[in-house]
Structures are given as structure tokens and as C-alpha cells.
Amino acid sequence: xxxxxxxxxxxxxxxxxxxxxxxxxxxxxxxxxLRDLARRAGVSHAAPAHHFGDKAGLLTALAAQGFxxxxxxxxxxxxxPLEAGVAYVDFxxxxxxxxxxxxxxxFYRADDAELIAARARAGAVLRAGVAAxxxxxxxxxxGRDALAAxxxxxxxxxxxxxxxxxxxxxxNPRDAARTVLRRLAT
Amino acid sequence: xxxxxxxxxxxxxxxxxxxxxxxxxxxxxxxxxLRDLARRAGVSHAAPAHHFGDKAGLLTALAAQGFxxxxxxxxxxxxxPLEAGVAYVDFxxxxxxxxxxxxxxxFYRADDAELIAARARAGAVLRAGVAAxxxxxxxxxxGRDALAAxxxxxxxxxxxxxxxxxxxxxxNPRDAARTVLRRLAT
DNA sequence: TCCTAATCTTGTCATTGACAAGATGTCACT
DNA sequence: AGTGACATCTTGTCAATGACAAGATTAGGA
Numbered sequence: 001x002x003x004x005x006x007x008x009x010x011x012x013x014x015x016x017x018x019x020x021x022x023x024x025x026x027x028x029x030x031x032x033x034l035r036d037l038a039r040r041a042g043v044s045h046a047a048p049a050h051h052f053g054d055k056a057g058l059l060t061a062l063a064a065q066g067f068x069x070x071x072x073x074x075x076x077x078x079x080x081p082l083e084a085g086v087a088y089v090d091f092x093x094x095x096x097x098x099x100x101x102x103x104x105x106x107f108y109r110a111d112d113a114e115l116i117a118a119r120a121r122a123g124a125v126l127r128a129g130v131a132a133x134x135x136x137x138x139x140x141x142x143g144r145d146a147l148a149a150x151x152x153x154x155x156x157x158x159x160x161x162x163x164x165x166x167x168x169x170x171x172n173p174r175d176a177a178r179t180v181l182r183r184l185a186t
Numbered sequence: 187x188x189x190x191x192x193x194x195x196x197x198x199x200x201x202x203x204x205x206x207x208x209x210x211x212x213x214x215x216x217x218x219x220l221r222d223l224a225r226r227a228g229v230s231h232a233a234p235a236h237h238f239g240d241k242a243g244l245l246t247a248l249a250a251q252g253f254x255x256x257x258x259x260x261x262x263x264x265x266x267p268l269e270a271g272v273a274y275v276d277f278x279x280x281x282x283x284x285x286x287x288x289x290x291x292x293f294y295r296a297d298d299a300e301l302i303a304a305r306a307r308a309g310a311v312l313r314a315g316v317a318a319x320x321x322x323x324x325x326x327x328x329g330r331d332a333l334a335a336x337x338x339x340x341x342x343x344x345x346x347x348x349x350x351x352x353x354x355x356x357x358n359p360r361d362a363a364r365t366v367l368r369r370l371a372t
Numbered sequence: 373t374c375c376t377a378a379t380c381t382t383g384t385c386a387t388t389g390a391c392a393a394g395a396t397g398t399c400a401c402t
Numbered sequence: 403a404g405t406g407a408c409a410t411c412t413t414g415t416c417a418a419t420g421a422c423a424a425g426a427t428t429a430g431g432a
Contacts, residue, residue, distance in 0.1 A: 008397055008410055028292040030216035036387060044412050046391085051410090054390070103348045106214040110349070119350070141365075143354060147342070148369035152334060152359020162289045163296070164305070168329060177329075183334035186369060194379055194428060221419060230381050232422085237379090240421070 013051045015041040018064055024097035029059065029107055059101050060108035060115055066098030067118035074125045082185045085131035085153040089177035092157035099157070126150060133185060137185065152184050153177070199237045200229040206248055210283035215245065215293055246294035247303055251309070252284030255306035260311045266313050268364065268371050270315035270341040275363035278343035289340075319371060338370050339363070365369060 009015065013105055019040040035045045052058035052106055073091045077083035092099040099108055108115070130146040155178055159165050169176045195201065205226040206318050210219055220241055222230045238244035259277045263269040278285040287293055294301065316332040346359055355362045 012410080030292070033388065034390095040252040042397090045388090046413080047411055051391075095193060103350065105349055106216070120213070134330065143352075144365055144369060147351070148338060148354065148366045150367055151341035151345060152370070153341065154345055155337035155343075156333070157287070157341075157343050159340055163291055164289065165333070166329075169333065179330055180334045180337060183330060185340070191426090222420095231419090232382080233380055235421075300417065350383080 009041065009043055009047070012041060012043060012047060016048055016051065016058065017065070020058060021097045024100065024106045029097070029101050029104065032059075032083040034058070043144065056108050062098065063102045063108050064112065064115040066095070067115070067122040068101045069095060069098060070102070071118075071122040071125045074122070074129055077129065079132060081130050081133045081180055084126075085149060085181040085185075086174050086177050088126075088153040089160065089181075090174050092161060093173045096161060099177060100161070102155075103158075149184060152181060156180050174186045195227065195229055195233070198227060198229060202234055203248060203251070206244060207283045208288065214302070215283070215287050215290065217361045218245075220244070220347050230231060233319065242294050246298045247363060247370040248284065249288045250298065250301040250304040252281070253301070253308040255281060255284060256288070257304075257308040257311045260308070260315055263315065265318060267316050267319045267335065268367055270312075271335060271367040271371075272360050272363050274312075275343045275367075276360050277344065278347060279359045282347060289344075308341060336369060342366050 003088075016037050023036055024039070032055070034048045038045045038047050041047070048058065052061060068105065069090075070091050073087050074084050077087040079084045110116075127146050130149045131142065133145055133149060157173075160169075160173055160176075165176075205223045206218065206328050208226070209222055220234045223244075224231045224233050233245065233355070256274075256277050259273050260270050263273040279299060280326070296302075313332050316335045317328065319331055319335060343359075343364055346355075348363075351362075
């Protein structure tokens with residue numbers, strides 16, 4: 001179906017999303033160009049509009065897909081809250097394009113039903129992953145603990161992606177994340 | 187000097203930075219338009235180029251100014267690491283435009299000397315603020331503790347700005363941050 | 373005064389997002 | 403097989419933008 005001689009592409013929607021991931025990795029979500037995606041997919045400049053309406057539509061689809069992939073990644077670290085945090089950071093780094101779109105609501109339609117559902121699924125997995133965290137001595141608010149855990153993992157991931165962490169942390173995000181996250185898990 | 191009848195603006199650089207803060211608060215840093223800033227300042231569309239070269243130049247100046255303001259805000263919470271964290275979150279929320287640019291290196295020139303200096307100043311204040319954190323029972327790596335503290339504050343601030351936190355956290359970022367950050371400070 | 377540099381303007385070009393209208397392919401139904 | 407409705411893709415167009423070039427205006431010192 002990648003035969004460029006056919007009038008119909010055959011799988012353009014998927015091809016555009018894949019091209020978007022590449023493009024975002026290269027230039028970031030802000031500089032993403034629909035026309036560039038069309039060129040990458042070998043179709044005309046107006047073809048993307050049919051599948052996504054506009055740029056926000058495409059990024060909405062990407063974000064929804066990203067939340068599902070994140071839920072999947074967190075599920076893999078079943079039971080171990082520390083490893084769930086590591087998986088969160090790992091997702092942000094290895095699937096950077098998804099992550100960068102997911103947490104920038106100004107790029108997509110935050111009221112999209114499919115997106116809201118996907119985000120809710122990821123949120124449920126995330127809260128479940130944190131539930132097994134060892135609590136302090138004082139009576140704790142589980143909501144607060146989940147927020148703290150989410151914050152530290154999200155913050156470390158964001159700072160890593162922003163490239164502002166000192167060189168000392170090394171180049172292995174999983175190991176670095178585990179070291180930092182352990183500060184909360186003890 | 188704000189007299190629009192004069193050929194020279196008089197304080198265009200400052201006016202453009204102020205207009206940029208407004209515009210970013212309205213549409214975000216990605217959708218920022220130099221021509222819109224020029225209109226807001228009452229000058230021609232090419233006037234900004236003389237002061238900042240291009241868009242990245244303007245955002246570089248904004249980011250550098252932001253790091254200095256952050257350092258200033260952190261210094262105000264002198265000595266108390268918990269309040270330093272609260273001040274960090276408060277800065278992100280109340281001076282959102284600065285914060286959103288500062289941690290998106292793809293928007294500006296990360297090799298700018300003035301920016302690097304400002305960021306180093308802010309980093310020094312941040313590390314100093316965390317130094318007084320109560321350590322756990324085990325022998326600790328102060329660098330790790332600083333990273334954990336930075337991560338949790340930065341993560342909470344980022345999640346707050348992204349608007350993905352549950353309604354339960356309320357609408358007061360300072361109080362909410364204090365509650366979450368205490369999880370690390372005990 | 374004059375002159376040099378800084379500041380701002382006008383004009384231009386390629387790129388982009390969005391929209392409209394038309395061409396082509398696909399598929400269900402007869 | 404034939405046909406019509408719909409999905410998919412194309413071509414054409416427009417306003418907005420970033421960047422650049424060249425010229426006008428002003429400020430401030432020799």
C-alpha cells in the first residue's frame with residue numbers, strides 16, 4: 001500500500017501519525033508542519049485534513065495513542081511502584097514525541113472524548129502502581145502520596161528531556177531515575 | 187517615550203519583552219508571533235529583528251531574564267527548603283510565561299552566554315536551598331537529594347500548568363505544593 | 373555642524389494552515 | 403455487471419508569518 005502510483009494511499013492515517021512521530025523527534029511538536037508530514041507520506045498537502053481536520057486534530061490522536069502506550073508501559077511494571085516510576089521516565093525518554101505532546105494541552109483538543117478516556121485509563125494504572133508505596137510513619141493521605149510520586153517521576157522526566165540536568169547524572173535515564181526515585185520510596 | 191508619534195520608540199526592547207509575556211500567557215510560546223508583538227508595541231513588523239535578530243533571540247532573552255527572576259524568588263525563601271519548593275511552584279504558576287520558555291530549549295539558543303550564566307545563578311540558589319533538607323537514615327548523596335527535590339517541585343509545577351491534576355488538589359498552588367512537597371521533606 | 377551608528381520602515385519572498393472545489397477510487401446494493 | 407453514494411486524495415487559493423534587504427529617520431559625539 002506504500003505504492004506511490006496508486007491514487008489512494010491505503011493507510012494514510014497511520015502513515016501520517018508515524019511521520020509525525022519522526023518529525024516531532026526532529027523539530028519538536030511546535031515546529032511540526034502538516035505539509036511536511038504530507039511530503040513524508042508522499043501525498044498532497046491537503047490530504048492530512050481529511051483524516052484529522054487540522055493540526056490540533058492530529059496531535060489529539062497522537063496524545064490519545066500516547067496515553068494508551070503509557071498505560072501499557074506502566075502495567076508492565078506490575079506491582080513494583082519504584083519500577084513503575086522508572087517505566088514512566090523510560091517512556092518519556094524513549095517515546096519522547098508522544099510524551100511531549102501528551103502534556104501540552106495547548107496543542108490539542110483537551111475535550112476530545114477518546115483522549116479523555118485514554119488519559120483516564122493511564123491515570124488509573126498510575127494510581128494503582130503507586131498504591132503499594134511504603135508509607136511514612138504518620139497517617140497518610142494516599143492521594144497525596146500518589147501526587148508526590150507522579151510529580152517526582154514527571155519532574156525528573158521533564159528535566160531530563162529539557163536537557164538541563166547536570167552531566168553528573170550520566171546518560172542512562174533508567175538508572176538515574178531509579179536512584180532519584182528511591183529517595184521517595186524509602 | 188511611549189509617544190507613538192515619534193519615529194523611534196525609545197524603549198522598544200523592553201516593550202517587546204513585556205508584550206511577549208502577555209502574548210505567551212494568551213496563546214503559549216509556540217504560537218507567539220513577532221508581528222503580533224510589533225503590533226502590540228505599535229511599531230512595524232520588522233522592528234523586533236533589530237533588537238533580537240529572530241524569534242529564538244527574543245525567547246533567549248526572555249529565558250535568561252526568567253532564570254534571574256527565579257533565582258530571586260528562591261532567594262526570598264532563604265533557608266527553608268520546603269518554602270523554596272513552594273516558591274518554585276509559585277514562580278511557575280504566577281510567572282507562567284517565563285517558566286514555559288525557560289524549560290523548552292528548542293525555543294531558544296541554549297548556547298547563549300547570558301542565558302547560561304543566568305541559569306547557573308539560579309542553579310546555585312536552588313542547590314543551596316535544598317542543602318538544608320533533612321536526610322534519611324541511610325548515608326545520602328546530597329546531589330541525589332537535590333535532584334529529587336528539584337524533580338518533585340518541577341514535576342508538580344509542570345503538571346499543574348498542564349492542567350492534568352485532579353480537581354481534588356484545589357485551586358491554590360502554594361497550599362497544594364506544600365502538602366505534596368512535605369512528602370519528601372519528612 | 374556633520375557624520376556615523378543605531379533604530380525603525382517599507383517591500384519582498386518562501387512557507388504554512390486552512391478552506392473550497394473537483395478528481396479518483398471503493399464498496400454496497402441491485 | 404452496473405450504478406450511485408461516499409470516502410479519499412488533488413489542485414488551487416488566501417491570509418498570516420519569519421526572515422531578509424534596502425532605505426528613511428533619529429541620536430549623539432567629533
